[in-house]
Amino acid sequence: MQLWTDIVSNALLGTDKQAPVTAGWPEDFTTALTHINGNTAIDKEEKFLQLAALAFNYRQSGSLPLHKEDAGIPTASEEIRPGCSMAAIQAFNDVVAEDNEGLLQLWLECCAASQQIAHPYMLPALLDKAISQKALRPLVESCAGERGKWLAQFNPDWKMPAAVSLEEQWQTGTLAQRKAALAQLSETDPAAARAWLQQTWPQENANARADLLSSLRPIVFAEDSSWLEVLLNEKSVKVKEVVMHLLRMQPGSSIVKLYWQVAQQAISIKKEKALLGLSSKTTLQVKLPDTVDENIFKYGIERLSSNKKIPDEAYIVEQLVQAVPPHLWENHLQETPEKIITLFTEHSAGGRLYAALESAASKFRNAQWAKLLVAEGNRFYYPLVYALEPAEREPYIIRSLTKTPEDVMTYLRQEVEGEWSLPLTRAVLEYACKSPYSYNRLFFSKRAHQLPVEILASLDSISPQRPEQHVNDAWNDIRAHIKKLLVLKQQIINAFQ
Structure with a gap:
């Protein structure tokens, strides 16, 4: 269209060098052109702009959009599930x-x-x-x-990753994605997860080997730790550290057996005559042998104590007690678990040895020893929770709220994800209401999904009963907030029933 070409040329050159285009217009535009050009109230620039607008609309009139097959936005697939109420x-x-x-x-x-x-x-x-x-x-x-x-698909931030199988994620994903896939598989099929890593091990570099191996829980190697034993010969220090950590969690591994050889030499019992020789007394004897296998220091036992109050020898023994399954002491000392715990407690280093037994029972998931230790202990050692039978865990937590409540509250904040039981919730609220500035609205907002709605029935009976009115007022405000959250939780549950 020559008319539009002339208009563009006029715009590029300017109206001072080229007068507004008057030629090339169809006859139907004569009246409009006469009106624009004859208007003395506007300057030549304004006349040009009006002519350009007229030409642009003329050029656009009657034009058709380009036709392209399959152009446009595809519609969403039909839903197969009903919408919510x-x-x-x-x-x-x-x-x-x-x-x-x-x-x-x-x-x-x-x-x-x-x-x-x-x-x-x-x-x-x-x-x-x-x-x-x-x-x-x-x-x-x-x-x-x-x-x-x-x-x-219309917002890059919303884009949903394409669904891929665990095996595809393992074969083609990034290192982080492969770690996640390996860890997820190990939860349901430990043997398959172990096989995956063994197959690709020769192709992995040292950093990838360490990262992938660290994503597996010790239970993956519970039935067969022979491959881990071979990996002790790896050149990478980082890989060896991960391997040693996993082997130290296997009761039958060569490392644990090495620890036990030294531990049983270091700890024994001795029967001594009591007053007037009328009875005997059994005591625990703790002393490292004159010659200690140096390999224990190669495989994780620290030689020197960082605490000046704890001698190096005592520190080594405590580490050994932590590192071996506690039930081994029963056969070695020929005593019951209850008696052994008593002997360890009565020793001059009893507190530290008792803590070492707690660590060992939790590490090797010994439910019998864990039950005895939580009954005797005066602190809340949360790793023992996982060693206890499920029915025994909550009573231990609730009991500990009266002994070391802050340790329990830290555990609940960091470790527990599911809904609390009614007795546990009541015990927590009865403690928290006394410190409403520490356990405030934000604390309970973050745990609204964990509070059972059944606590609503008895929430009004929970009170700090403190003489300070500001404490009572603060708790009343928090209690009202908890009620609001629980009503909302009940609303959600009812909506999907």
């Missing part, structure tokens, strides 16, 4: 308004468990949450449905 939508809105991550996770878990999906208008908020709270991403992907997958 209005009650669930309202509960979601309330959770978002409360900005409570734990309750949002509960909402997503309930939605996924009920095989439902989120309402379309909820998707942007859900996908945004998956950006800031990556732990929620799998649940968000499940609850977003097909429309969520479709919508995510």
Whole structure:
């Protein structure tokens, strides 16, 4: 179109060098051209702009867009799961308004468990949450449905990674992804996880070997630690450290057997005559042999104590007690576990030896010894929780709230993820209400999903009963906040029933 070419040329040269285009216009534009050119109230630049606007609209009139097959945005696949109810939508809105991550996770878990999906208008908020709270991403992907997958393609931050099998993730993923795949497989099939790593071991570099091996729990090698024994010959110091750590957790490993050879030489019992020789007394004798196998220091036992109050020899013995399964002492000392614990406690280094037994019982998951140790101990040693039988864990935690409450509260904050039982919740609240400035609204907001809704029935009966009115007032405010959170939690549960 020559007219438009002339207009563009006029714009490039300027109206001082080239007068506005008047030729080449169709006859139908005569009236408009006469009106623009005859208008003395505007300058030549304004006339040019009006002519250019007229030419542009003329050029665009009647034009058709380019045709391209399959152009446009594909529609989302049809949903196969039903959308959530209005009650669930309202509960979601309330959770978002409360900005409570734990309750949002509960909402997503309930939605996924009920095989439902989120309402379309909820998707942007859900996908945004998956950006800031990556732990929620799998649940968000499940609850977003097909429309969520479709919508995510329009925002790079929302983009959902393509679903891949664990084996594909192991074969083609980054080191971090491979570690995650290996760790996940080891939870369900330890033998297969071990086989995966053995197959690729020759191709891995030293750093990858150490990282991948460290992602496996000791239980993976519980049935067969022979491969770990071979890996003790690795050149990489980093790899050897990981290997030694795993072998120290295997009761039948060569390292633990080496420790036991020295430990049983260092500890024995002696029967002495009591007063007037009428009875005998059994005491624990602790002394390293004159010649100690130097390999124990090569495989993790520290030779020197960092505490000036603890002699090097005593420090070595304590490490050895920590490093061997506690049940071995029964046959060696020919005594019951109860008697052995008493003998260790009565020794001059009893406190440290008792702590070493606690460490050993937790490391080797000895439920019998763990039960005896928690009954006798005066502190809360949380690794023992995992060695206890499930039915014995909570009573130990609740008992410890009266002995070392802050240790228990730290454990609950850092280690416990699921919902607390009603007795545990009541015990925690009865302790926390006395320190409302430490255990404030934020503390309970972070644990709203862990509080059972049944505690609502007795929440009003929990009070600090302190003379300071400000403490009572602070707790009343926190209690009201807890009630609000529990009502919201109940709302979520009811919405998916």
